[in-house]
Amino acid sequence: MKRTRLSLFYLAGYLIPAGFLLLFAPTFTLKLLLSNGDYGNVFPRVAGVLLIGLGVIVVQMIRFRAEMQYSTTLVIRPFFCACFIAFYFMSHDPFFVVLTAIVALGVIWTGFSYVMDKQSGT
Numbered sequence: 001m002k003r004t005r006l007s008l009f010y011l012a013g014y015l016i017p018a019g020f021l022l023l024f025a026p027t028f029t030l031k032l033l034l035s036n037g038d039y040g041n042v043f044p045r046v047a048g049v050l051l052i053g054l055g056v057i058v059v060q061m062i063r064f065r066a067e068m069q070y071s072t073t074l075v076i077r078p079f080f081c082a083c084f085i086a087f088y089f090m091s092h093d094p095f096f097v098v099l100t101a102i103v104a105l106g107v108i109w110t111g112f113s114y115v116m117d118k119q120s121g122t
Contacts, residue, residue, distance in 0.1 A: 001067045003113035008062050010106050011073065015055030022048030035095035074114060077107045 021029040026044035030037075061069050081100050088096035 001065075001070060001114075001117045004067075004070045004110060004117050005062055005065060007106070007110040007113040008058055008070070008073065010109060012055050012058040012062060014102055014106075015051050015058060019048045019051030019053075019055055022051065024048075030095065033095050033098045035093055037091055037093040037095065070110070070114060074107065074111055077103050077110075081107070 018029070021032075022044045026039075026041060026048070029048075030039065030044060058073070060066070061073075081103050084096045084100040084103070087093070088100070
């Protein structure tokens with residue numbers, strides 16, 4: 001599962017930095033992600049805390065080579081994408097399109113890696 005493990009660095013690589021950016025600079029981060037909505041000052045920070053927590057869990061999965069959990073990251077991220085798409089249609093905020101693209105890229109990368117690893121027997 002070497003390829004799949006490496007693909008998870010992308011996941012951790014956006015979760016933790018985005019979490020810290022949302023926690024400490026929510027307005028800047030939302031503008032950077034093309035948001036046109038007003039989410040207040042507190043809620044983006046809460047989202048940042050949650051992203052940091054998820055990122056730490058992913059880092060631990062990578063660190064401990066918890067291969068049995070790799071498929072879980074493939075199952076949950078399409079759910080996130082579906083929710084982001086629904087949120088976009090509810091709010092018309094391009095922020096959710098950007099999030100969908102970021103997450104979908106990781107799903108494709110991890111999914112491809114997972115299939116390749118399974119086929120090669122690693």
